[in-house]
Amino acid sequence: MTGSVTETLVGAGVVAIAAGFLLYAAQTTGLSGAAPSSYHLTASFRSAEGVGSGTDVRLAGVKVGTVTAVDLNADTYRADTTIAMDSGVLVPDDSAIIIASEGLLGGNFVEVVPGGSPFYFEPGDEVEDTQGAVSLISLLLKFVSGGAE
DSSP, X not given: OXXXXXXXXXXXXXXXXXXXXXXXXXXXXXXXXXXXXXXXXXXXXXXOTTOOTTOEEEETXXXXXXXXXXXXXXXXXXXXXXXXXXXXXXXXXXXXXXXXESSSSSOEEEEEEOOOOSSBOOTTOEEOOEEOOOOHHHHHHHHHTTTOO
């Protein structure tokens, strides 16, 4: 009789610890229901290489948003991107958005370079000052060939 009580208590402890780990994982990965509210901005890039839905948007190295969609504009042949910015982050309306690389082996992310305007982007606005991804392979080829193309 005491063996089954002990087994039941140990089993309940294991379930409680597993539930604690799941709760911790949900909070640290942003899967919990308490996600910050956001507003959307759009931007059009010549090349959005390495950027897709879920890519981080950073300002001063801090994550302030997420890319929610990347679609090809058939008229301009540019990558139209939708970005969800955290509602507490106001971006000046003369800011630039660039696609930056985390290094030679790292992935790409979207970086907001803030301007100095006293006015801010409104939800749904388009950021017109953009810089697309720079291909490291093409840069290396230019370096190897001496820049003659």
